[in-house]
Amino acid sequence: MASTGYGPSRESRWSRLTFDGNESNYELWEVKFLAHTRLLKLKDTILLSEEEGNTTKNEECYAELMQCLDDTSLSLVMRDATDDGRKALQILRDHYANQGKPRIITLYTELTSLEKKLHETVTD
DSSP states (O other): OOOOSOSOOHHHHHHHHOOOSOGGGHHHHHHHHHHHHHHTTOHHHHHSOTTTSOHHHHHHHHHHHHHTOOHHHHHHHTTTSTTOHHHHHHHHHHHHGGGHHHHHHHHHHHHHTOOOOTTOOTTO
16 A cells, blocks of 8 residues: 555654663653553563563563664573563663663762862852
C-alpha cells in the first residue's frame, strides 16, 4: 500500500525508541520503552519477577528490546540475557541508571569545595 503522507511515520517512531547509549538519556528512554511495551501488552511481563512471568511473552519483550538498543547496549545483554527481556532490562538498569550516583557525588564534592577568591564576586 502506498503511503499517503498522513499519519505517524514508522521510521520516526523507531528512531524515538532507539537508545543511543548515553547514560544521561537512559531514564527517559526506559519510560518510552515501557510505554511501547504497554501498547504491545507486554509491560506486565517485563516488570514481573522471573517466576511469575510467561516465558513466551518474556521472549517477545527481549525481541522488542533488542530492536531499540545501540550496539554497545546490545553487547551488554546479548550473552547474559538471551531471550530474557526481564533480565536484559535489569542489566541495562544496573549499568546505566547507577552511573548517575557517582556523578552526583562528584558534582556535590566540587560544589562544596568551591572557594571565592578575593577579586571574584559571588556571581562569577
